[in-house]
Amino acid sequence: MSAMQKLIEGFPSQIRKAVEIGKKIRTTAHNEEIQNVFVAGLGGSGIGGNLVESIVSPAMQVPLIVGKNYEIPKFIGKNTLFIASSFSGGTEETLISLSQVKDAKIACISSGGKLIEIAQAKGYDYVQIPNEAPCPRAFLGYSFVQILFLLKHYGLLQYDFEADLLASVDLLERKQSEIQAEAQKIATLCYGKIPFIYSDTRLQAVITRFQQQINENAKQLCHTHIFPEMNHNELVGWQLGKTYYQNTAVLLVKTTYDHPRTRLRMDICEPIFREKTSALQIIQAQGTSFIEQALYLINVFDWASLFLAEKNGVDAFPVDIITHLKNELAKEAW
8 A cells, every 4th residue: 555545545534533633722812803814824734724715604704814925914913813734834935924923813733843833932822733644735634624623712613513524534434435436537537638627616625625636646737727717718718629628638526515507607518628528527526514525525536646646657645846846945044
């Protein structure tokens, strides 16, 4: 069993462990009313913030924004909950953005490193997650679940997500054979092609996660866009001759939470895509709650990225080019 296979296989149990960690979080009071939430995180840590935003947007009374940059918005202040998330604790963009925060309530999520050191030194609330392997993208379960619990502990979220998380674990464990079979079909469809992945807007974090997994695990390019926005621009890009699209594959990702008009748009566009490429697959999420359906798709896509890596003849675990980039960046102090 490869290192990445072991990590993907452990995703359901990781969620279960994450729930137990989250229930034990101890937070301190903030003197001001929290009116907005800002999550700073990149890559495998940042996508957890995006996933949480898609989950809580119908239930939270305050906005949640995810930042993936060195700079922070001017609105961040005494009425902000600022969550810094970095699996390694050393992500420079996250650390630099944290250093600019004044007056906000600050909480940190990390397995250790500089971020935990800062939190301990400055008295910030923090959650320390397990460091089971040097692979941030494999620990999405830990990062997004802790953000959910932080929102709950600060009184910003009344939604009973714990039940849905545990139901998701049960779903993933029961459906593993089916999940991996669908993932194999996706990998076969995408092999030797550039995947174009489309979904409803609310599912953007999920398909972005798949893009990232294809990039890092399968070491190839991938493209995503969302309905209805793509109908106002990208759709026109499907008008050239059929030979232009011979190396493309289209994945239409659907849940029962898609807006009815979005579903209609996808149904109208499907034959347009089929006219240009024979490599098209519809992926329908399983589960009852949005969390269940999102995590079902994430697990399918994680497996698909691993199977695609195998077809590409590459090891899914290392990301040597990112390591090279970080080594070069380290030569210039920030």
